[in-house]
Structure formats: C-alpha cells, structure tokens
Amino acid sequence: MVAIIDYDAGNTCSVMNALRRLDADFMLTNDKESILSADKVLFPGVGHATQAMNALKSKGLDEVITAVKNPLLGICIGMQLMCDFSVEGNTRCLGIVDAIVQKFVPLNHDEFQKVPHMGWNGIVHSGDALFTDVAESSYVYYVHSYFVESNECTIAETDYNHPYAAAIKKDNFYGVQFHAEKSGKVGEQILQNFLNL
Template identity: 50%
Template structure:
C-alpha cells in the first residue's frame, strides 16, 4: 500500500512517519502532486500557522490536488483545520472540504483553562464510523491546539475543553482528527490502523 504524507511547511511530520512505520507501513513524505494522486492513502498532518500553510499549498497547486482526492484522506491537527472553510487564525480561507469554521479558544476562566489546550482529553459522542471501530471505552487522546472546529453534521466525535468542540470529522472519503494520534498511545495507534484499513 502506497501512503503519501503531504509535505508542507509545518512541524510534527516526522512523528507521524514514525507512527506509521510502527504499524508496518512505508509512508513517503512528498509535495509532488503525482505522488499524492497515485497513493492508496493520503495523510495531511502538521502543526503551524494556517495562512502560511495555505500559502505553501496554493503556491504548489496542492490545494486543488487535495480537493480532488478520491482515495481515503486523513487530516491531523492543523490538517483538520485547513480542511475546513475558514480559520480565525489570521483570517484564513481554507480548503472548504468541510463547511465548518475554525475558531480560537476564548477561556472563560484563565486560571482554570489555558490556551493552547495541551494534554490528554477524552473522545466523546462517538458515532458509528470505520475510523472509530473497536476503540477502547472512554478513549483519551493528546491535544496541542489553540483553535478548534465548530460542531457540525460532519462531526463524528467531540471533546470538551472550555466547551464541546469537534474532535473528529468525516465527509465522504475525508477524515480529520484534531488530536495527535501519533502521540496518543494505543488509542492513536488504533485510529491510524483503522484509517489504513478503510
């Protein structure tokens, strides 16, 4: 199976590659449109800033490549946010795969809630979906983010921090996870394994 991990100016890509290799996969890191189009699975990870990342994608024509993907596609962290239609981070127009807005966390109590949201938190309100198959009861995943996707019809799992937000999205062949599965121990490994099996 050919797994393309999209290369763009974002952090955290190497840990995603290691996590896939631990599952026995052999991913390639690439920003070549032809490599991405010919892959069996495409993963769009990253940490970084939305407008800079979108600029990189547009400069290489990868924005349209991502919109045209027909194979299973997984966005992770910033990858989830860029698949939405708009981010409050530097007022960025994103890819529009999910008709969802990305907003900044506003803590009601700065003593209790810090931004960014960093640490382990529970996945809740899980819907029946192949990505969520056979997860343990009360699954916890690891987050590092200041922005979140609003709840929508595409939401298949939520997490509560300050308020409920979208933890995982799915629409057609596109899935996206706000947390970092590559840092989320057995639960994250299961999410990645499920994605490779879709």
Template identity: 45%
Template sequence: MKIAVIKYNSGNVQSVLYALERLGVVAELTDDPEKIRAADKVIFPGQGEASTAMSYLKARKLDQLIKALKQPFLGVCLGLQLLCEHSEENDTECLGIFPVKVKRFIPENSQEFKVPHVGWNELENLAENPLLTDLPANPFVYYVHSFFAELSDYTIATSHYIHDFTAILHRDNYWAIQAHPEKSSVVGEKLLANFLSI
C-alpha cells in the first residue's frame, strides 16, 4: 500500500510518519503531484498558519490537485482547517472541500479558558462511519489549536472546549481530524489504522 504524506509549509509531519511506522506502514513525504496521484491513500497533516500554507499549496498547484483526488484522503489539524471553505486566521480562503467556516476560539472567561486549546478532550456524538469503527469507550484525543471548524452536516464527531466544535469531518473520500491522532495514544492509533483500512 502506497501512502503519500503531503509535504507543505507546516510542522509536525515527522511525528505522523513515526505513527504510521508503528502501524507497519512506511509513507512517503512528498509534494510531487504524480506521487500523490499514484498513492493508495493520502494524508495531509500539519501545524502552522493558514494563509502561509495556502500560498505554498497554490504556488505548487497542490490546491487543485487535492480537490481532484479520488482515493481516501485524511486531513489532520491544520489539514482539517485547510479543507474547509474559509478560515478566520488571516482571512484565508481555503480549499472548500467542506463548505464549513473555521473560526477562532473566543474565551468568555480568560481565567478558565486559554487559547490555544491544548490538552485531552473526549470525542462525542460519534456517527456510524468506517473511520470511527471499534474505538475504545470514552475516546479521548489530544488537541493543540486556536481555530475550530463549525458544526455542520459533515461533522461525524464533536468535542467540547468553550463550546461544541467539529472534531472529525467526512465528505465523499475526504476525512479530517482536528486533534493529533499521532499524539493521541491508543485512540489516535486506532483512528489511523481505521483510515488505512478504508
């Protein structure tokens, strides 16, 4: 099985590669359109800033490529946000695969709620979906983010910080996770394993 991890101007990619290795999969980190097209599955991870990342994708025409892919595709963290329509982070037009807006967390009480949101939160309101098969009871995942995708018809799991937000999205061959599965222990490992089996 060929797994392509999209290389773009973002951090945290190496830990995703290590997580895949622990599952017995050697993925290729690449921004080569032909290698991405030829992959059986594509992963789009990252930490970073939305407008800078979109500029990188557009400069290499990866924005159009991503929208044309037919194989299972998984966005992670910033990858989820870039798959949405628009991000409040520097007023960025994103890929628009999910017609969803990405907004900044606004804490009502800065003493109680810090932004960025960092830590473990439970996945709730899980839909029936191959990505969510056989997760442990009360699944907790690890987050590091200041922006979130609004709830929508494409939300297949939620989490709560300040308010409910989209934890996982699904549309056609595209899935996206706001948390970091590569840092989310057995739950994250199961999410990645489920994606690899789709």
C-alpha cells in the first residue's frame, strides 16, 4: 500500500492518476498510523514553501514525515521541504537533507534563463536504483522557481543556468524536483522503480 500524504498543498490528483496507470494500491491520507505503516510514502506538493510547511505543521505531519522508516518520495516542493531551509519565504523546512533551497535568478535576453524553469529538461543520474532503466539525459518535466543546491545527497542533476539537484537520497528518503507523475514514460519508470524499492 502506498500512502499519499494529504495536506492541501499537493496536486494529488495527478499523482493518483499516475499510480492508477501503474496499477498500484494507494490511499490519500493524513493519518499518522496509515502513513507510518505504508510500504511506500509519496509526498507531493505544489505552491509556496511557507504555506506548505504551515499546512504540514497544522496537521502534525512534519513529525510524521521525519519518522517514516519505509521509502518515501518527495516530489517537487515535497523534495524542497525535505531540506533544511528554503529562501522562499525564509522557511525552516524538515531538515532531513542538509541543503538549502535557493531561487533561480532570471536573466533577460536569453530564453534559457527564464523563471520559472518550465518544461522538459535532461537528467544526469548516478545509477541509483530509482533510475533503473532510465537512459542518461532522459527528459523529465519541471515547473519550479526554486531549486535544491547540489549536495552530498544528490543522485541526479539537471542543468539550468547551472547544475542543481534533480533528485536526492538520504537513507530511506528520496526526492525528485521534476514531476515524475507528468514526465511521460520516463516518469512512469521512475515511479515504478520507487514502488519496486
């Protein structure tokens, strides 16, 4: 059973649709026991870091997430919230991964430096099990204005103005900045790999 963390800050619909296409059993929940006993936990999210953290805290989910022992995958802002700190609203996050979430700086007159970083970009990965059967430089879908700096937990990078962490891993905690649930066949492979962990 996969638990999708429900905290009013996720586009959980897309994640649920992706899991349905993979024939995975899942539940959308904010119940502590259900999350802690699930085989896999998905932690999606869109929106503002401060609001998302506040939503987690108001439901006591910040402490539940850090207590998860089975594989957990944070997607987009879910991954960002796993870090120490985000400059978005100067938000203290969950502190699972020792990294800072920074903002992309837009530069005019160069189409590759617009913000948000929106669209399909390539990943270079280090061969972690999360990327089994995912070819080098595969394209995945991004929509974000903030990014996790490359750090010792980085297991994949993407280059946008500069390389940054496309995916991170610390013990049982995984995070992907891209929207695996909307990244075509490549994204489905990555989600399946996570379910296979």
